[in-house]
Amino acid sequence: MRLKSRHLLGIESLTPEEIVLILDTAESFAEISRREIKKVPTLRGRTVVNLFMEPSTRTRTSFELAEKRLSADSLNFSASSSSLVKGETLIDTARNIEAMAPDFIVMRHQMSGAPHFLARYCRSSIINAGDGSHEHPTQALLDAYTIRQKKKAIAGLKVAIIGDILHSRVVRSNIFLLRKLGAEVILAGPPTLMPLEVARLGVKVTHSMAEALDGADVIMMLRIQMERQGKGYFPSVREYYNLFGLTEERVALAKRDAIIMHPGPINRGVEIESKVADGAYSVILDQVTNGVAVRMAVLYLLAGETGDADSAEERPGH
Amino acid sequence: MRILLKNGRVIDPGRGVDETLDVLIEDGKISAVAVNIPKSAAESTYDLAGLIVAPGFIDIHVHLREPGREDKETIESGGRAAAAGGFTSVACMANTSPVNDNQSVTDFILAQAREKSPVNVFPIGALSKGLKGEQLSEIGDLVHRGAVAISDDGEPVASGFLMRKALEYARMFDIPVIAHEEEPSLANGGVMNEGFVSTLLGLRGMHAAAEEAMAYRDIRLAEVTGGRLHLAHISTAATVELVRTAKSRGVRVTAEATPHHFTLTDESVKGYDTNTKMKPPLRTAADRDAILEGLRDGTIDAVASDHAPHCQDEKDVEYDTAPFGIVGLETSVALGLEHLVATNLLPLKRFVELYSSGPARVLGLMKGTLAVGADADVTVFSVKKETTVDPARFRSRSRNTPFAGMKLRGAPLMTIVGGKVVHGAL
Numbered sequence: 001m002r003l004k005s006r007h008l009l010g011i012e013s014l015t016p017e018e019i020v021l022i023l024d025t026a027e028s029f030a031e032i033s034r035r036e037i038k039k040v041p042t043l044r045g046r047t048v049v050n051l052f053m054e055p056s057t058r059t060r061t062s063f064e065l066a067e068k069r070l071s072a073d074s075l076n077f078s079a080s081s082s083s084l085v086k087g088e089t090l091i092d093t094a095r096n097i098e099a100m101a102p103d104f105i106v107m108r109h110q111m112s113g114a115p116h117f118l119a120r121y122c123r124s125s126i127i128n129a130g131d132g133s134h135e136h137p138t139q140a141l142l143d144a145y146t147i148r149q150k151k152k153a154i155a156g157l158k159v160a161i162i163g164d165i166l167h168s169r170v171v172r173s174n175i176f177l178l179r180k181l182g183a184e185v186i187l188a189g190p191p192t193l194m195p196l197e198v199a200r201l202g203v204k205v206t207h208s209m210a211e212a213l214d215g216a217d218v219i220m221m222l223r224i225q226m227e228r229q230g231k232g233y234f235p236s237v238r239e240y241y242n243l244f245g246l247t248e249e250r251v252a253l254a255k256r257d258a259i260i261m262h263p264g265p266i267n268r269g270v271e272i273e274s275k276v277a278d279g280a281y282s283v284i285l286d287q288v289t290n291g292v293a294v295r296m297a298v299l300y301l302l303a304g305e306t307g308d309a310d311s312a313e314e315r316p317g318h
Numbered sequence: 319m320r321i322l323l324k325n326g327r328v329i330d331p332g333r334g335v336d337e338t339l340d341v342l343i344e345d346g347k348i349s350a351v352a353v354n355i356p357k358s359a360a361e362s363t364y365d366l367a368g369l370i371v372a373p374g375f376i377d378i379h380v381h382l383r384e385p386g387r388e389d390k391e392t393i394e395s396g397g398r399a400a401a402a403g404g405f406t407s408v409a410c411m412a413n414t415s416p417v418n419d420n421q422s423v424t425d426f427i428l429a430q431a432r433e434k435s436p437v438n439v440f441p442i443g444a445l446s447k448g449l450k451g452e453q454l455s456e457i458g459d460l461v462h463r464g465a466v467a468i469s470d471d472g473e474p475v476a477s478g479f480l481m482r483k484a485l486e487y488a489r490m491f492d493i494p495v496i497a498h499e500e501e502p503s504l505a506n507g508g509v510m511n512e513g514f515v516s517t518l519l520g521l522r523g524m525h526a527a528a529e530e531a532m533a534y535r536d537i538r539l540a541e542v543t544g545g546r547l548h549l550a551h552i553s554t555a556a557t558v559e560l561v562r563t564a565k566s567r568g569v570r571v572t573a574e575a576t577p578h579h580f581t582l583t584d585e586s587v588k589g590y591d592t593n594t595k596m597k598p599p600l601r602t603a604a605d606r607d608a609i610l611e612g613l614r615d616g617t618i619d620a621v622a623s624d625h626a627p628h629c630q631d632e633k634d635v636e637y638d639t640a641p642f643g644i645v646g647l648e649t650s651v652a653l654g655l656e657h658l659v660a661t662n663l664l665p666l667k668r669f670v671e672l673y674s675s676g677p678a679r680v681l682g683l684m685k686g687t688l689a690v691g692a693d694a695d696v697t698v699f700s701v702k703k704e705t706t707v708d709p710a711r712f713r714s715r716s717r718n719t720p721f722a723g724m725k726l727r728g729a730p731l732m733t734i735v736g737g738k739v740v741h742g743a744l
Contacts (some may be wrong), residue, residue, distance in 0.1 A: 012518075079404050111636040112520035113590030132638070134520030172520060196525075206530035 003301050007119050007126040010135035011176040019177060023145050025297035026290070032069060033292055034233060042300055043072035048104040049097050052129070053079040053090075056108050058264055058288070059129050059139070063106050066295035076104070081224075090114065091121060098122050104299065107131075125302045128316075133167050138301030139263055140173035142294040144181065146287050147218055150259050155182030160254070162211040162244060163271055164233075166193045170263045175201050188212035188245060192233045209244055213253040220261045221246055222269050237270050246272045251281065259283045320344045321737065322359055326366030326698065330373055330688040331671035341371055343694040346737035351688055356626025364744065366698055369731060370666065373674040373686045374406025377647060379496075379550055379574060379622035381438070382408070384580025385426060386415025391627040391715050393427065396647065397435030398456035399714035400624070401741035403731025405653040405674075406437055406695035407685055408625075412444035413472040419455035424463040436740035437733070438695070440466045440681065442496065445484050449473040454480070454487060461491045464578035466681045471550055472597075476502050478535055485536075494548040494572065494680060497536050499557065500598065504528035509638055511584040511599040519587060521637060526554040527603065529598055533557045537564045540571055548680055551624050553598040555608030562617040572680045573612070573620040577646060577653035578720065580609045586720060591635045592640035593720040596626070610657075610659070614664055615673060620677035623650040627716030645714050649707055649721050651699060657727025659701055666701070673697075698732035698744070705729045709732040 001021055005013065019292060032040055045184050048067045052060050060076070067074040077097065085258075091148075095233050097105065098121070105124045107115045112132030119126045130136040147154055165171050165187050185203040187194070188211070199205050208211050213219065234240045251258065260272075260282045268274045277284060321343040328339040329353060340355040341348065350359075357363050377400060383391040391399075393410075400408045410427065412418035418427065423595025424441050431439035443460030446467045447453045457468055468488055475481045475497065484495050505524040510516050533549055537560055540547035552558060561573045578596060583603050586594045594600060612618040626643025629673050633640050651673065658664045664672075674697070678686030685695060707724045709717040733741040 065643045089631070089635055091631075107638070111638040114636045117636055132520050133522075169520060172518075196512055196523070197514035198517050201518070210655050 002304065006302060008298055008302060009115050009119060009126065009128045011137045011140050011173045011180070012135065015179070016180045019141070019144070019180060022141055022294065022297050022301060023148060025301055026141070026145050026293045029296040029300070030290065030293035032296070039069050039071060041071045043067070043070040043303060046072045046104070046303065047102040048072045048074040048075045048106060048299070049102040050074060050106045051097065052077070052108045053114070054108050054110040056130065059108060062288070062291040063129060063295050065292050066299060069292070070296055070299055072299070078180065090117070094118050094121055098124065104302065127298060127302065128243055130169050132169065134169055135173045136169040137173050138291070138295055139170050140177040141298070142287055142291040143174055143220065143261060144177050145290045146261065146283050147259070147295050149286070149290065150283060151217060154178065155206055157183045157217040157222060158186065158215055159183050159218040160186050160188060160216040161220045161222065162188045162209065162212060162246065164193045164224050164228070165189050165198065165222070166195050167225065168222050174220065175203055179203070187210050190234055209250055213250055216254040216258055218259055218261060219246065219251070219254055222266065223263065224267060224271050226267070226270070240256060241270055246276050248273065248275055251276055261287060264288070319362070319737065320360035321734070321739070322355060322357060322363040323371055323696065323698070324357070324363055324365050325357070326369050326371035328371045328688065329667055329670045331667050332373070332675040332687045333689060335688070336667055341688060341696065343696070343734065346694050348688055348690050348692050348694050350690060356406045364732070368700070370699050370701065372670045372697045372699065373688050374733070374735065375404050375651060375673040375697045376407040376677040376683065376685055377405045377623050377625065377650065378409040378620055378677040378681055380408045380410050380625035380647060381413065381627065381643070382410040384414065384430065385423065385686055389715070390629055392431040393439060394434035395713060395715045396433065396625070397437045397439065399647040401436045401714060401733045401735070402713045403648040404699055404733055405647060406697060406733055406735045407440060407683070408437060408647070409440040409442050409466060409681060411442050411469060411471045413449055414639060417444050417449050419447050419449070419457070420444070421459045421463040424465055428464050437735050440683065442467045442469050444468065444494065445470040445475060447481060451475050451477055451480060454484060457487055457491065461493060462672045465493070466683065467494045467496050467537050467548065468619070469498070469550070471498045474498050474500040474502055474532065478539065481536055482539045482543060485492045485539055485543040485547060489543065489545050492546070492682065493712060494546040496548045498550050499529045499533040499536065499552070500524070501528045501532045504531060508599070509595060510587050511601050513584060513602055515584040515587055519590070521587070526556065526598060526601060529554055530556045530560065533560050537561070537569055537571055541567070541569045544570065547571045551576050551579065551598060551622065552618070553579045553601050553609070554605045558608045558612040558617055562612070565617065571576070572619040573617065574620045574677070574680070575609045575613060576622060576624045577620045577650050577657070578644060580606060580613060581657050582606070582655055582720065590637045591720065592635065592637055592646055593718050595637060595640050595642055596624070596644055597642040608664055613658065613666070619680050621650065621654055621672045622677065623647055627714055628718045630717060633718050643719050644720060646710065646714050647714060648712050649719060652705055652726040652728055653721065655699070655701055656726040660727040694734060694737035696734040697730060699728065699730045701728045703729045703731070
């Protein structure tokens with residue numbers, strides 16, 4: 001089985017089978033990262049451009065590592081060093097990059113839909129590494145991988161997603177993915193940070209942490225952007241923490257074996273208490289580790305491979 | 319030069335005419351409308367059997383971009399687009415560069431139009447100097463030179479005080495104040511309608527309430543001042559209802575709706591095509607249906623295209639970055655025929671009214687009629703001819719349309735302005 005599209009623009013367009021294929025493939029690649037020599041020749045001769053129009057150390061390094069472990073040649077291109085600051089349009093930047101014939105463009109952009117725009121103009125496979133407040137598909141895939149790793153299955157789990165739902169790209173991808181794989185999703189946050197009609201995505205919405213956490217198997221905290229304070233979204237960080245911060249007392253409302261996730265970077269004492277972030281049920285660092293394997297799987301599958309990572313080594317040059 | 323239009327179905331809503339008649343045009347005026355006018359009465363005769371002969375269509379909301387952005391459109395190219403689209407008159411908004419807030423710009427527009435435009439051009443003056451929303455422009459001067467209305471369209475008038483003063487002041491000249499209803503802090507930098515689709519796409523939304531709140535404010539101010547208020551491009555169900563109830567109270571308010579708001583919904587934004595980015599944004603199906611009902615029941619007085627030409631390279635960008643607006647002059651009539659007439663939503667007479675006598679009434683123009691002695695502005699169209707929207711064939715300098723490739727039933731075929739055939743596809 002292969003992925004239907006040559007791009008990964010979002011989770012919304014993936015079938016449950018494609019999601020499972022990526023997760024299964026990632027399992028094979030996770031093993032490579034545990035080897036002494038963490039490198040396979042799978043994408044040797046292929047070129048990946050990491051086009052990051054918005055700062056992102058975590059996602060960019062994770063992709064870079066995935067590319068290096070697959071032996072791809074990668075090139076980093078960031079907004080601050082690009083001709084975009086000289087007024088070049090995205091389409092011209094894309095055409096210039098395209099002229100260098102990369103196989104993949106991994107793109108992070110502060111505007112929703114930017115990778116979809118690029119996909120219309122480029123022959124390369126576009127991988128969305130986060131677009132505006134829209135999607136962040138590889139984050140959702142690594143979250144799902146981590147949940148599956150800890151909970152064995154995703155179907156039937158209650159997943160509470162808490163925080164700034166309105167501006168989060170992570171949350172949309174996660175809602176699409178978790179619903180496609182049969183989980184129950186409940187969102188919590190202040191009404192000012194809740195997008196309109198979000199319940200139509202098949203989720204429950206609450207403004208009570210107690211309700212969201214009650215019996216939850218997975219607690220997924222979202223990052224709060226401090227600069228939103230004082231702009232009418234919420235009165236203060238202090239009040240936000242009092243209402244929606246994840247404390248040990250609140251974790252106790254969830255199932256005893258609930259896991260705690262966060263896409264990072266975390267604001268300690270704002271959305272999550274340090275003791276919880278570093279506690280036994282936190283899988284935040286596992287998410288980072290798993291990100292590399294998931295991104296290797298995505299690159300591998302988009303390169304037109306069949307999902308059998310074990311045989312990758314036997315096919316040098318692919 | 320005498321032109322005889324024979325055997326067409328003449329629909330003149332203002333005079334209640336709807337029958338097969340001949341129309342004789344002489345020296346730029348309608349000289350006779352009667353049964354069986356002999357061919358010998360004219361030098362040139364068109365047999366229009368099976369076609370509709372209507373008072374020249376008027377688009378009261380277009381952006382011609384000249385002066386300032388002649389790369390997007392000129393008064394000449396916009397005029398050609400209008401003629402090809404079945405319009406004999408257009409009213410152009412003041413957000414040119416420089417802004418049409420003083421008589422020299424009004425003079426320039428009218429001079430260019432006289433020299434180069436095949437259709438009549440009626441300038442709309444700026445409500446405030448520089449469209450800054452701070453100080454009234456010299457409205458008396460503008461009207462004296464030929465402005466037919468005032469508007470800061472494109473820049474909502476945030477100050478209620480200034481809007482009140484504009485309505486009061488414009489009363490002296492009996493011209494309408496055209497309002498772009500969008501409360502800026504509620505619109506909050508949105509790029510599409512706020513609702514389920516904006517949630518899905520992660521695009522910043524502007525809520526319908528941003529339009530409705532300001533529409534309510536301005537209707538109330540029109541009521542208080544006795545001024546004439548015209549609401550441009552209304553797009554939400556609640557705005558339609560506000561206009562309906564205001565009219566029933568006798569408030570001097572009129573409204574227009576655009577073809578894109580009565581044909582499309584925010585579902586079209588999926589895929590991030592920047593040709594679906596316009597202000598006000600495409601709304602929900604319920605809003606679209608309310609607009610259709612408003613067109614049917616007389617709440618909405620006119621169809622206007624809000625023709626907003628932009629260069630291809632300005633639209634070939636990320637959705638957030640693209641300018642708002644689409645071209646509309648060459649698709650407006652055909653979209654109306656497809657979505658209002660072919661669907662049997664409106665009788666032909668009401669359709670013709672929305673495109674001719676309705677807009678003429680809004681701006682107080684001595685147009686929109688085929689009465690003997692009136693200017694010989696005539697639109698001839700077919701309700702059957704099928705066309706496919708092909709932006710490559712647009713006369714406009716711009717191509718930004720979400721309707722490319724759409725098949726439509728009904729099309730304008732001949733446009734006559736002041737007794738001269740300025741566009742003919744017969």
